Amino acid sequence: MRPIDLAREHGLSAQAVRNYEDAGILPPTERSETGYRRYTPLHAQALRAFLALRGGHGHQQAMAIMHATNRGDTESAYRLIDAAHVALLAERDTRTEVATALGVLSATTPTPVDGRPLTVGELARRIGVHPATLRTWETAGILRPARERATGYRHYGPDCVRDAEIARQLRRGGYLLHQVARFIESLREAGGTDALSAFLDSWQDRLTMRSRNLLTGAAQLDTYLTMLDKTQQGWPAT
Known part of the structure; x- marks a missing residue:
């Protein structure tokens, strides 16, 4: 040949x-x-x-x-x-894990944040957790707050507030920090829960x-x- x-x-x-x-x-x-x-x-x-x-x-x-x-x-x-x-x-x-986490989220859309970003204390009160919990979530990659240049204080914009509320729901559902972090990262990449659902379908097709x-x-x-x-x-x- x-x-x-x-x-x-x-x-x-x-x-x-x-x-x-x-x-x-x-x-x-x-x-x-x-x-x-x-x-x-x-x-x-x-x-x-x-x-x-x-x-x-x-x-x-x-x-x-x-x-x-x-x-x-x-x-x-x-x-x-x-x-x-x-x-x-x-x-x-x-x-x-990501698909299951998406399924257990509340159907209620988080209340939009109007006006200025929230401080760590304001966000903690909003979702009912200790401020230290928010810092732990940040270390795990779940939250990405902005920082004031002069003071270094954290500011939580609408996307951060959304991620924090999702994290609270998933943690209450028994999800571990690394599982929550994976879900939030997938959500960011997809661009929202609706887009994430389509992304998950495409992901399944690629795996198959x-x-x-x-x-x-x-x-x-x-x-x-x-x-x-x-x-x-x-x-x-x-």
């Missing part, structure tokens, strides 16, 4: 296939008497495995998995794959797609490993 034979299957250039070989993504090839590379079905499957792995793991991680596989270090390859699944599970749990991509990559890698085993046992690379 020529480089172009492998390239056509994936819409790549022949040079891209040669580059993948030079990068160690494909196993070494034999050369003809005239110096041309001779690819086999084993190389074709290695390319399929890499491109499928790249969809779930990203380029660098997929390349590391192929490097480990091609040097016979399957333990390292499996560890890289397992780590990706662990990270995906953690992200899935975070998304679930990544799970499918990881499965596809694993299936292609498994086929490649089976072919490697047969080649090492003296079977033809078909």
